[in-house]
Amino acid sequence: MIPSRVIGGRYVVLGGLGDGALGPVWRAQDRLTGRQVAVKELHLPAGLGAPEHALFRERLLREARGAARLGTTGLLAVHDVVVDSGVDHVVTELLDARRLSDAVARSGPLQGPQAVETARALLETLRAAHEGEIVHGAIRPRAVLLVRGGRVVLSDVGLAQALDHRRLMGREQLAANPDFHAPERITGGPATAATDLWSLGATLFFAVEGRGPFMRADVTATRAAVLDGPVPEARCGTxxxxxxxxxxxxxxxxxxxxxxxxAMLATGSRAGRRPFWRRFLA
Incomplete structure (x- = not known):
């Protein structure tokens, strides 16, 4: 095969995988290891100079290495960060998976055991991350990957934190995309374990209802609903x-x-000696 494009002198592009939050995502083969990987183009805000790009890469690699030390399969593994034609690229493991956002759009909200197991898996991943002092910072339906075989994975680990800097992503960008950001993030607060958990709650609401809990007709109304609107109740049962x-x-x-x-998920209801959610798996 004569490669049509090689990213960073190492990753041979095999085809497209769609669009990510900051640019296209490619299926590629690593010339060094022979494995197939996903390569995400990261088109950062215009006007950034070399120091800002270097800061971004340093922060992203630091966060990715920290996540890798956790040893959890619930976080998408980051293999490399490279620059090609002046554009930053992040290289991750390649999974046979659908984004939660796409799965719900195509097949409808998650039901019964799948909804509960998805929640459990994401909570397990966040427990490990937070115990390891890793904050995700951008949990939303498109960041949740439902892998063939049942694995549930959070992508973009490290990316949000690498961008969470006044020179890379300003407060106005958070305010412009408020759907799955915690109220304190929209008003300028930092990403924390607590903000991750709010975002997870909004993402799980989307998973079982098919819409964000505070989605409105426009950004301004959505932002106001996140900050002050009534909190809707998910109809998925206890x-x-x-x-x-x-x-x-x-x-x-x-x-x-x-x-x-x-603990709430496991002990909220009992059927004999088994946690409530175990009944779905019988």
Missing amino acids: PLAGVIAALLRREPGERPSAADAL
Whole structure:
């Protein structure tokens, strides 16, 4: 095969995988290892100079290495960060998966055991990440990958934190995309474990309802709903609905930790000696 494009002198492009948050995503083969990978183009905000790009790459690699040390399969593995034609690219493992956003759009909201197991898997991943002092910062339906075989993976780990700098992503960008950002993020606060958990609550609401909990006709109305609107109730039954409601509490200190939310999910109801969600798997 004569490669039509080689990214960073190493990754031979085999085809497109779609569009990511900051640019196209490519299927590629690593010339060094022979494995196939996903390569995401990262088109950062215009006007950034070499120091800002270097800062971004340093932060992204630091976050990715920290996540890799956790040893959890719930985070998409980052293999490399390279520059090609002046554009930053992040190289990750390649999975046979659908984004949660696409799965819900095509097949409808998650039901019964799949909804509960998806919530459990994401909470387990966040528990490990937060215990390892890793904050995701951009949990949303498009960042959740449903892998063939049942694995549930959070992508973009490290990307949000690498961008979360006043020279790379300003407060106005958060305000312009408020759907799955916690209220305190929209008003300028930092990404924290508590903001991750709010975003997870909004993402799980989307998973079982097919829409964001605060989605409105325009950005201004959505932002106002996140900050001050009534919190809708998910109609997925207990204990998952109770977990979602707890995660969407506006006061960060009132939200459960990932470990506490897992306990709520497991003990919210009982069938004999088994946790409620185990009944779905019988």
